Amino acid sequence: MRILSGIQPSGALHIGNYFGMMRPAIDLQGAGEAFYFIADYHALTSLRDPVALRALSRGVAVDFLACGLDPSRATLFRQSDVPQVTELAWILNTVAPMGLLERAHSYKDKVARGLPASAGLFTYPVLMAADILIYDSDVVPVGRDQKQHVEITRDLATKMNETFGPILKLPEPRIQTATATVPGLDGQKMSKSYGNTIEIFGEEKETRKRVMSIVTDSTPVEAPKNADASAIFQLFSLVASPNESAEMRAAFEQGGRGYGDFKKQLFAALWEYFAPFRQRREELLAQPDHIDEVLAAGARRANSAADDVMGRVRQAVGLR
Numbered sequence: 001m002r003i004l005s006g007i008q009p010s011g012a013l014h015i016g017n018y019f020g021m022m023r024p025a026i027d028l029q030g031a032g033e034a035f036y037f038i039a040d041y042h043a044l045t046s047l048r049d050p051v052a053l054r055a056l057s058r059g060v061a062v063d064f065l066a067c068g069l070d071p072s073r074a075t076l077f078r079q080s081d082v083p084q085v086t087e088l089a090w091i092l093n094t095v096a097p098m099g100l101l102e103r104a105h106s107y108k109d110k111v112a113r114g115l116p117a118s119a120g121l122f123t124y125p126v127l128m129a130a131d132i133l134i135y136d137s138d139v140v141p142v143g144r145d146q147k148q149h150v151e152i153t154r155d156l157a158t159k160m161n162e163t164f165g166p167i168l169k170l171p172e173p174r175i176q177t178a179t180a181t182v183p184g185l186d187g188q189k190m191s192k193s194y195g196n197t198i199e200i201f202g203e204e205k206e207t208r209k210r211v212m213s214i215v216t217d218s219t220p221v222e223a224p225k226n227a228d229a230s231a232i233f234q235l236f237s238l239v240a241s242p243n244e245s246a247e248m249r250a251a252f253e254q255g256g257r258g259y260g261d262f263k264k265q266l267f268a269a270l271w272e273y274f275a276p277f278r279q280r281r282e283e284l285l286a287q288p289d290h291i292d293e294v295l296a297a298g299a300r301r302a303n304s305a306a307d308d309v310m311g312r313v314r315q316a317v318g319l320r
Contacts, residue, residue, distance in 0.1 A: 001032035002305075004137035004171070006039040006079065009056035010047050013063050014197035015270070016182035016190030019238050024141055024176050026068045034074035035135050035302060036064070041079045041086065042128070045110075045121045046193075061291055063200060066281035077298030079131065084306040089123075089130035091317060095159045096126050105148055113193055129153035133168050135305045141174045143181070145189075164316040168309070182238065183231040186215050198235075200274060201281060211267040216259040225259075227252035232259065236266045239273035 005025050007017060025036055038060045040053060047053050057078055069076060079085060101107070104125050111117050125148075132140055132153045140150050150173035157168040181189050184196030191197070198210050214232055219225050227233040227249045237245045248265065251257055284291065314320040 001138045002136060003028050003032045003034045003139045003141065004037075004132055004135055005035075005141050006037040006042075006131060007060060007064075008039045008043045009053065009060045010043045011056065011192035012197075012199045012202070013060060014190055014192070014199050015235070015238070016184065016197065018067060018200050019182050020143060020176070021141075022064060022067050022069075025074075028141060029070060029074040032139070035137070035305070036069065036074055036076050037079045037082075037131065037302070038077070039079050039131070042124065045118065045124060046115060058291065061295055062281060062284050065284055065291070065294065066277045067200070068277075071294045071297065075298045075301045076294055077302045078295060081295070081299035082134070082302045082306050084303070084310045085127070085130045085134050088134050088310060088313060089127045091313060092126050092129055092133075092156050092160065093123060095163060096123075096156055097159075100152060100155060101125060104152065105145075110193070125149055125152045126156065129156045132171050133157055134309050135302065136169045136309055137171045138169070139174050140171050141176055143176050145181075147173050147175060160313075164313075167312045167316045183234050185210060185213055185231070187231050198270070201278060204271065207271065208267050211270065212260070212263050214259075214263060214266075219259075221258040222255050224255040225252045230259075230262075232262045232266050236262075236269055239269045244269070 003025075005021060007013075007021055013022070025034070028034060038057050040057045043053060043056070047056075061076060061078075064076060065071070101122060106124060107122055110121060115121060128149050129152060132150070133156075140153075142150055150171060154170050157170050160168050184190035184194055185198070186194065186196045188194055188196060198207060202210070214235075216230070216232070230252065233245075233248060233252060236248055240248070248262065252262070311320075
């Protein structure tokens with residue numbers, strides 16, 4: 001079973017990235033042949049600084065390894081180190097119905113948030129489909145908000161197979177239900193686009209400041225509070241033990257403590273949870289050659305798989 005997942009290097013990684021994509025990916029790296037890519041082509045739809053893109057792409061590799069990715073059990077590589085993916089994306093574009101792309105939720109959402117309506121943003125799902133199909137992926141772990149992308153991928157693969165013969169494998173989405181949407185500082189989904197994130201490896205002072213800025217309601221200190229409606233409690237539950245979560249819930253419901261106290265408790269729990277990862281990250285930063293070796297080895301494995309698929313595709317469509 002080949003597992004495929006990717007993450008954009010469009011900004012510093014945050015705890016929403018960790019619990020939403022990175023930890024599930026790390027948990028799956030022993031369940032099959034795992035391919036995890038750093039989506040630098042995708043990042044170009046919003047990031048136009050070449051120096052920053054290179055640094056962020058490398059930073060994602062360092063952070064992923066620091067958080068537990070094992071390069072002996074998973075293939076980690078940069079998307080742009082497999083240029084065949086853009087060739088497959090173009091071929092998929094030639095059969096992609098406009099109506100299919102016009103119905104994509106991500107395009108509408110990003111334009112509504114102010115991103116320029118570029119052709120790249122519009123065809124983003126096609127490039128994502130190429131990312132999945134070019135490695136003969138069997139399983140794509142996604143949150144519910146990303147399920148449509150896998151459905152579009154299956155639609156495009158079916159269209160190709162109907163037109164040119166059975167050349168592309170249809171992947172299956174694996175919906176990540178264990179972890180709910182990670183709330184940001186404003187209660188919306190944590191996202192770099194919203195500017196409401198808490199970085200995994202942020203400085204202590206800045207991390208504390210961001211935690212203390214979490215938006216709360218005006219419930220008085222002495223009054224009971226709704227834990228389930230609180231981003232503080234939801235974030236705390238991600239890093240605390242079940243007993244600790246139960247104790248905080250009881251404190252919410254009892255009243256007598258203000259949100260500021262709960263925020264301090266959340267910061268302490270977050271800082272402790274990611275402490276081993278911070279130590280590992282420092283060790284990795286002192287080994288730049290190791291990072292290069294991991295990415296180079298990942299690129300070789302990914303290119304080998306991509307060549308197999310593109311050989312079939314080129315032959316089928318008449319390019320060879």
